[in-house]
Amino acid sequence: MLVGAIFLVLLLIGMPIGFTIGLAGLAGLVSMGGERFLATGVSKLFAGLDSFPFLAMPFFILAGEIMNHIGITQQLMRFAHVLVGHFRGGLAHANMIASVFFAGLTGAATADAAAFGKTLVPAMVAQGYRRDYACAVTAAGSIIGPTIPPSGLMVVYGSLLGVSIGGLFAAGILPGLFICAVCMGIIALGAKRNKLPDPEPRAPLKVVAKTFAKSFAALLMPVIILGGILGGVVTPTEAASVAVAYAFFLGVVVYRNLGARDLYAMLLSTARITGVIFVIIAFASMLGWWMSFERVPQAIAQAVFAISENKWVIILLIVAVLLLVGMVMDITAILIILAPVLVPLATAIGLEPIHSGIIFVLALNISLMTPPVGACLFVLSSVTGERLEAIAMKLWPFLIAEIGVLLLFAYWDGLALLVPRLLGFL
Amino acid sequence: AQSAQIRIAHDNNPDPYDNPAHACAAVLKNIIETDSNGDVAVEIYPNASIGTATEAVQMVRDGIIEISLSSTGAMAPYYPNIDVLNLPFAFADNGATYEVFDGKFGAALAADMEATLGDVKILGFPDTGGFFAVTNSVHEIATLDDFKDVRVRTMTVPSHQAIMNALGAEAYPLAWGEVYSALQTGVIEGQMNPIPIISFSNFQEVQGFMTLTNHLFSPYTLVMNKDVYDSLSDENKNIVQYATQACVSASRGLSRIIEASDRGIAGLSKGMKITALSPEDRVKMREVTQAAFDKHVDENLSEEGQALVALFKEEVAKANASVFMSGE
Amino acid sequence: MREFAGLASHRLNQVVEAVVVLLMALLVLDVWVGVMDRYMFRWQLPWPEIMARYLMIWMALLAISCGIARREHIGLSIVIDRLPVVLRRGALVLCDVLAIGLFLYVLYYGIGFAMGGATRRAMIFGMSMAPAFAAVPAAAALCALQLGLCMVRDGGSQSIIDQGGEV
Ligand code: NA
Ligand code: NA
Numbered sequence: 001m002l003v004g005a006i007f008l009v010l011l012l013i014g015m016p017i018g019f020t021i022g023l024a025g026l027a028g029l030v031s032m033g034g035e036r037f038l039a040t041g042v043s044k045l046f047a048g049l050d051s052f053p054f055l056a057m058p059f060f061i062l063a064g065e066i067m068n069h070i071g072i073t074q075q076l077m078r079f080a081h082v083l084v085g086h087f088r089g090g091l092a093h094a095n096m097i098a099s100v101f102f103a104g105l106t107g108a109a110t111a112d113a114a115a116f117g118k119t120l121v122p123a124m125v126a127q128g129y130r131r132d133y134a135c136a137v138t139a140a141g142s143i144i145g146p147t148i149p150p151s152g153l154m155v156v157y158g159s160l161l162g163v164s165i166g167g168l169f170a171a172g173i174l175p176g177l178f179i180c181a182v183c184m185g186i187i188a189l190g191a192k193r194n195k196l197p198d199p200e201p202r203a204p205l206k207v208v209a210k211t212f213a214k215s216f217a218a219l220l221m222p223v224i225i226l227g228g229i230l231g232g233v234v235t236p237t238e239a240a241s242v243a244v245a246y247a248f249f250l251g252v253v254v255y256r257n258l259g260a261r262d263l264y265a266m267l268l269s270t271a272r273i274t275g276v277i278f279v280i281i282a283f284a285s286m287l288g289w290w291m292s293f294e295r296v297p298q299a300i301a302q303a304v305f306a307i308s309e310n311k312w313v314i315i316l317l318i319v320a321v322l323l324l325v326g327m328v329m330d331i332t333a334i335l336i337i338l339a340p341v342l343v344p345l346a347t348a349i350g351l352e353p354i355h356s357g358i359i360f361v362l363a364l365n366i367s368l369m370t371p372p373v374g375a376c377l378f379v380l381s382s383v384t385g386e387r388l389e390a391i392a393m394k395l396w397p398f399l400i401a402e403i404g405v406l407l408l409f410a411y412w413d414g415l416a417l418l419v420p421r422l423l424g425f426l
Numbered sequence: 427a428q429s430a431q432i433r434i435a436h437d438n439n440p441d442p443y444d445n446p447a448h449a450c451a452a453v454l455k456n457i458i459e460t461d462s463n464g465d466v467a468v469e470i471y472p473n474a475s476i477g478t479a480t481e482a483v484q485m486v487r488d489g490i491i492e493i494s495l496s497s498t499g500a501m502a503p504y505y506p507n508i509d510v511l512n513l514p515f516a517f518a519d520n521g522a523t524y525e526v527f528d529g530k531f532g533a534a535l536a537a538d539m540e541a542t543l544g545d546v547k548i549l550g551f552p553d554t555g556g557f558f559a560v561t562n563s564v565h566e567i568a569t570l571d572d573f574k575d576v577r578v579r580t581m582t583v584p585s586h587q588a589i590m591n592a593l594g595a596e597a598y599p600l601a602w603g604e605v606y607s608a609l610q611t612g613v614i615e616g617q618m619n620p621i622p623i624i625s626f627s628n629f630q631e632v633q634g635f636m637t638l639t640n641h642l643f644s645p646y647t648l649v650m651n652k653d654v655y656d657s658l659s660d661e662n663k664n665i666v667q668y669a670t671q672a673c674v675s676a677s678r679g680l681s682r683i684i685e686a687s688d689r690g691i692a693g694l695s696k697g698m699k700i701t702a703l704s705p706e707d708r709v710k711m712r713e714v715t716q717a718a719f720d721k722h723v724d725e726n727l728s729e730e731g732q733a734l735v736a737l738f739k740e741e742v743a744k745a746n747a748s749v750f751m752s753g754e
Numbered sequence: 755m756r757e758f759a760g761l762a763s764h765r766l767n768q769v770v771e772a773v774v775v776l777l778m779a780l781l782v783l784d785v786w787v788g789v790m791d792r793y794m795f796r797w798q799l800p801w802p803e804i805m806a807r808y809l810m811i812w813m814a815l816l817a818i819s820c821g822i823a824r825r826e827h828i829g830l831s832i833v834i835d836r837l838p839v840v841l842r843r844g845a846l847v848l849c850d851v852l853a854i855g856l857f858l859y860v861l862y863y864g865i866g867f868a869m870g871g872a873t874r875r876a877m878i879f880g881m882s883m884a885p886a887f888a889a890v891p892a893a894a895a896l897c898a899l900q901l902g903l904c905m906v907r908d909g910g911s912q913s914i915i916d917q918g919g920e921v
Binding site: 010011012013014015016017018019020022023026038039041042043045046049050051052054055058059062234237238241242244245264267268270271272274275276278279282328329330372373 | 771774775777778779781782785786788789792793803806807810811813814815816817818820821824826827828829830831832833834842845846848849852853856859860863864866867886887889890914
């Protein structure tokens with residue numbers, strides 16, 4: 001209780017989340033009484049990071065940085081536009097399709113939101129879309145990125161819980177495509193009410209072919225990553241390093257717009273993002289050790305099962321907890337703190353670890369765009385200058401649709417595990 | 427009121443019928459608590475819930491917990507001489523492993539461990555699930571030549587890699603969490619482990635062939651914090667000793683039962699072709715791997731370690747030759 | 755005083771960032787060597803995987819202090835942004851003081867932890883674990899120092915990066 005109170009108070013007075021977890025953990029260690037616990041706590045900082053699969057995270061971040069820098073993102077948007085520009089609200093649809101392409105390159109929703117917010121949102125506004133609507137579409141699409149592999153969140157989940165990262169990646173493909181489809185449905189349904197611009201003429205086949213040829217190098221990237229991992233050629237960590245090599249090759253040899261100075265900046269920015277995430281992982285493993293030693297997860301599980309032992313209720317509880325906490329906290333931190341507590345619950349009611357993983361990842365990704373704390377909302381708001389509340393007002397139909405997808409995959413394990421099963425991860 | 431508390435850590439499921447580690451821990455807990463009439467309380471931390479096996483050894487040394495069931499891989503960073511046990515194709519049968527680890531060699535090993543670490547009491551050497559078998563997805567392995575170019579996953583243990591390479595296979599260290607999918611997708615073609623681990627991990631789903639090579643035997647070390655052990659009353663020390671004996675027996679019994687049950691060869695044979703080695707092929711494999719192992723020992727182990735290897739070979743030879751209940 | 759602290763923080767961070775970039779570059783090269791070894795050369799090198807983990811840990815732990823210098827560590831600002839300025843500054847200075855305490859704790863016990871690593875063998879080159887473990891106290895010392903400098907520099911007037919980090 002004391003540790004929980006310290007955690008909350010520190011979080012509310014603006015202590016960075018990683019340090020909050022560290023101080024709460026320290027309080028726990030002190031309460032155990034005895035200096036040797038304080039000494040062991042420090043060893044947990046190292047042990048918590050000492051995992052080879054974690055490496056995939058900085059590598060995917062770095063690959064995404066390079067891809068953004070060398071202009072791949074814009075190339076993919078153009079290609080998406082010639083594909084679906086002739087529908088009513090064509091640019092909005094193109095935004096979704098581009099998110100799917102982009103998803104194969106990057107593991108982070110904020111990267112998607114930033115890149116699209118800088119380029120697609122102004123383009124949509126110029127074509128007559130309302131800016132808040134354009135931002136909402138971008139936010140809704142940005143979570144396709146970390147749902148379709150590669151996904152940093154899946155790397156963390158798989159590494160922490162010893163679940164196959166390849167299997168999680170496989171499980172992410174279908175929900176990612178579902179989210180794209182339902183969002184395009186929402187765009188079409190709301191076209192009139194949102195006064196979306198009229199369709200543009202269909203791009204001639206020649207233009208489509210030409211744009212495709214130009215984007216080919218970029219579209220090859222997901223093929224390399226996914227094909228490599230799902231086809232069993234490489235492990236996820238190796239695939240991530242191959243992705244970096246490929247992006248590096250494109251930047252230096254093909255596009256010739258990647259200099260030593262840029263590289264320095266990208267290596268540094270990758271390291272800094274990694275540091276921000278890893279400080280949370282490190283201190284969380286210290287806090288987590290105290291929790292395991294004091295059998296806190298077992299106590300929480302008992303409390304939950306006292307409410308109900310029904311599988312459907314427990315799944316709903318897990319989803320609700322993730323979405324609610326996701327409203328106010330960083331999702332990586334939530335994953336690291338709550339997974340060791342909630343996953344045993346899911347296992348106890350018979351969920352496959354990969355199925356629990358996809359529920360976690362979907363719920364946390366959705367909470368990237370729930371106010372008040374939603375990383376994608378912040379990024380879009382700061383990039384476009386649109387008010388957060390205004391984006392949120394246009395966002396809720398997408399939000400509801402995406403929660404619908406989440407519940408579908410949470411309750412229908414046959415669907416959730418279809419691709420991992422087909423690819424032999426189960 | 428209780429006079430001592432013992433916390434035991436291991437990294438398997440908390441079900442005594444599921445795995446030798448919890449069988450052993452549960453027996454320890456039961457005997458120590460009942461025979462001390464509650465004077466010593468025992469708590470088990472299963473599933474590596476408070477740390478990896480390697481960390482658990484450190485926690486015993488630091489007095490955070492009192493006992494850990496540690497694999498050879500977990501002991502190696504603190505006690506490099508444990509590599510002695512990786513002498514390949516040493517034992518003729520399970521009974522020989524019992525004799526060696528309960529006898530003169532086990533005592534010498536425990537003494538060397540205690541002297542090297544300085545802060546632990548070695549209680550005994552429970553079974554982890556018996557001999558190692560090799561599975562793969564390429565073809566049946568019956569002779570030495572069959573190992574050629576098969577990519578086999580090993581732990582990051584240099585002598586294990588040396589043994590696999592000596593057989594002609596390609597040793598491929600890989601994190602445990604990636605092994606199943608790597609086998610499934612063909613990143614690696616084979617792996618080696620005791621039979622309970624192979625069946626627990628469902629490798630028969632992704633591997634077509636299993637060879638009962640029996641090339642390694644890798645027991646747990648039951649490590650206890652020395653200060654805590656020394657602080658026990660003579661009566662409680664005695665209880666811990668005979669509880670350990672029962673725990674070791676339980677681990678051996680459960681291992682043999684798993685091997686004989688649907689979770690062992692009987693069940694695995696539904697998914698894999700199972701091959702036993704002919705004595706001639708086994709001798710050939712022993713020759714190439716022991717030469718490689720001897721070279722590895724010369725280059726890597728201390729003098730005490732080399733002396734232990736000599737004693738190990740001597741005792742194994744005696745045990746291999748002995749006959750059950752012959753009165754020797 | 756504030757200017758001096760700001761300058762010192764900046765200079766220190768420039769050095770640390772250069773080291774972090776170097777480590778990150780080595781990490782990329784190391785993993786590339788591992789992949790090429792596995793698929794092309796088949797030397798079966800034992801060290802790339804282990805080296806990669808230790809390079810990653812050194813890189814990430816040192817990078818924590820870069821995040822501190824730039825105030826990039828994410829926190830929650832919804833409550834604090836609604837407080838009067840004096841309270842807000844007080845709270846943020848308190849946060850810095852407490853965080854310094856946390857890193858001093860890590861530093862103190864981290865030194866013992868790293869020295870304990872001297873008797874533990876890493877699985878390559880017969881190395882001990884001490885050089886790898888040393889990342890913990892080294893990073894903690896840098897973080898405590900950098901936090902102290904930034905506390906003087908900002909005096910509680912920094913803005914909080916609000917939960918922007920996500921992988
Ligand atoms: Na992605
Ligand atoms: Na949110």
